[in-house]
Amino acid sequence: MTTGRILHLLPVSLGDSPLQDWLPESVRATAARLDTYIAENAKTGRAFLKQIGTIRPIQDITIHTLSPRTPPAEMRQWLAALPDSGEIGLVSEAGCPAVADPGAHVVALAHQLNITVRPWVGPSSILLGLMASGLSGQQFAFHGYAPIDAAARAKTLKLWETHSARHQQTQMLIETPYRNMAMLATLLSSLKGDTRLCVARALTTPQEYVMTRTVAEWQRTPPPELDKQPTLFLFLARA
Amino acid sequence: MTTGRILHLLPVSLGDSPLQDWLPESVRATAARLDTYIAENAKTGRAFLKQIGTIRPIQDITIHTLSPRTPPAEMRQWLAALPDSGEIGLVSEAGCPAVADPGAHVVALAHQLNITVRPWVGPSSILLGLMASGLSGQQFAFHGYAPIDAAARAKTLKLWETHSARHQQTQMLIETPYRNMAMLATLLSSLKGDTRLCVARALTTPQEYVMTRTVAEWQRTPPPELDKQPTLFLFLARA
Numbered sequence: 001m002t003t004g005r006i007l008h009l010l011p012v013s014l015g016d017s018p019l020q021d022w023l024p025e026s027v028r029a030t031a032a033r034l035d036t037y038i039a040e041n042a043k044t045g046r047a048f049l050k051q052i053g054t055i056r057p058i059q060d061i062t063i064h065t066l067s068p069r070t071p072p073a074e075m076r077q078w079l080a081a082l083p084d085s086g087e088i089g090l091v092s093e094a095g096c097p098a099v100a101d102p103g104a105h106v107v108a109l110a111h112q113l114n115i116t117v118r119p120w121v122g123p124s125s126i127l128l129g130l131m132a133s134g135l136s137g138q139q140f141a142f143h144g145y146a147p148i149d150a151a152a153r154a155k156t157l158k159l160w161e162t163h164s165a166r167h168q169q170t171q172m173l174i175e176t177p178y179r180n181m182a183m184l185a186t187l188l189s190s191l192k193g194d195t196r197l198c199v200a201r202a203l204t205t206p207q208e209y210v211m212t213r214t215v216a217e218w219q220r221t222p223p224p225e226l227d228k229q230p231t232l233f234l235f236l237a238r239a
Numbered sequence: 240m241t242t243g244r245i246l247h248l249l250p251v252s253l254g255d256s257p258l259q260d261w262l263p264e265s266v267r268a269t270a271a272r273l274d275t276y277i278a279e280n281a282k283t284g285r286a287f288l289k290q291i292g293t294i295r296p297i298q299d300i301t302i303h304t305l306s307p308r309t310p311p312a313e314m315r316q317w318l319a320a321l322p323d324s325g326e327i328g329l330v331s332e333a334g335c336p337a338v339a340d341p342g343a344h345v346v347a348l349a350h351q352l353n354i355t356v357r358p359w360v361g362p363s364s365i366l367l368g369l370m371a372s373g374l375s376g377q378q379f380a381f382h383g384y385a386p387i388d389a390a391a392r393a394k395t396l397k398l399w400e401t402h403s404a405r406h407q408q409t410q411m412l413i414e415t416p417y418r419n420m421a422m423l424a425t426l427l428s429s430l431k432g433d434t435r436l437c438v439a440r441a442l443t444t445p446q447e448y449v450m451t452r453t454v455a456e457w458q459r460t461p462p463p464e465l466d467k468q469p470t471l472f473l474f475l476a477r478a
Contacts, residue, residue, distance in 0.1 A: 020265045023360075133337075136343060
């Protein structure tokens with residue numbers, strides 16, 4: 001039996017950019033009226049609440065902090081405490097909650113507890129990067145991080161390239177921002193010359209940069225500045 | 240040398256819902272001032288322009304129609320005709336352009352012609368479904384359509400399930416809306432009982448429905464009504 005309880009999945013910004021650039025007004029208004037949140041990071045959670053202009057003072061809003069080490073029993077308590085017709089918001093550290101962050105566990109519990117899950121529109125570097133890449137959006141895979149060990153990393157990238165060629169599937173990965181330049185160098189030394197590689201940096205911010213070139217073309221070009229800036233790497237191998 | 244030309248990637252609605260629910264104000268304002276568009280479907284393109292309230296009368300806006308059969312030379316002409324600092328919009332039939340539609344070719348040409356590609360935030364059933372599923376957002380793959388032939392379809396679903404178990408990768412697929420009920424039945428007869436399956440229907444509209452259950456639980460439950468409603472199917476197999 002449904003009791004009208006709702007878990008709202010609320011996207012936050014990808015960087016320093018005005019609210020009206022990246023959040024629909026209804027999403028802002030919904031986020032502004034909630035009195036309970038689950039946030040991956042309480043500090044960025046409060047920054048988001050400040051930006052959207054909450055109806056209540058921020059100190060009157062409950063924020064549960066979620067980490068990859070939060071026990072499932074604790075997450076379950078947060079949700080089970082919702083009264084009939086109660087609502088709670090979930091926010092990640094950047095972008096859309098439950099994509100490449102621990103929020104997915106909270107969402108899974110909500111389904112188990114028959115709480116309605118409502119996803120709201122907002123920025124996702126994965127989706128924006130895919131759109132802007134010009135690579136195939138018919139089939140694609142997001143892998144998160146590549147292995148750290150150099151040999152395993154090169155081997156894995158080549159494996160993804162083979163899979164990409166066979167299935168015409170765009171491959172997407174991220175890297176810890178201070179290692180972005182090293183990742184670009186590894187991609188250029190591991191992938192085939194005719195594989196198309198897209199670099200999508202700092203999406204939705206004034207530093208936004210998106211460029212797709214073949215690996216051979218990238219090798220002849222001075223690399224873009226990616227150090228410490230959130231970047232998505234995408235590639236599609238020739239069939 | 241850049242000449243300040245821009246290709247704007249503008250999301251359109253996923254169904255019948257108010258603009259403020261799914262489009263940030265800056266995206267609306269940007270779309271409203273452009274005088275040239277590339278649209279997958281001229282009729283839905285015009286409906287979008289009407290909804291956002293263009294500055295010019297719609298009949299004064301040029302709309303090039305893009306289909307999977309549009310020759311690349313013709314797409315190139317549309318882009319090459321842009322003057323210095325000229326801007327053009329790309330819209331798909333529903334959701335975000337260049338994801339699961341022919342717009343990716345236009346974006347690829349823009350990169351070749353050194354036209355800046357600017358992706359804007361908006362609704363994507365793939366991303367919203369992934370967020371709301373509670374399945375892994377750390378690794379995921381979108382496959383588009385499964386094979387039509389019954390034997391090939393069941394075999395492919397099982398292959399994706401094996402891949403999902405091995406890599407803990409969420410698998411996503413779509414179906415022609417009038418075949419959704421048959422697809423759900425095939426998923427329930429092909430996948431393992433402990434595989435988690437999410438059905439995400441009519442996202443961002445009043446008919447929105449998202450539910451994640453194990454295949455065994457789905458088999459014991461009356462199926463939701465999916466006929467002729469856009470639906471994303473997602474699953475994650477147990478490791």
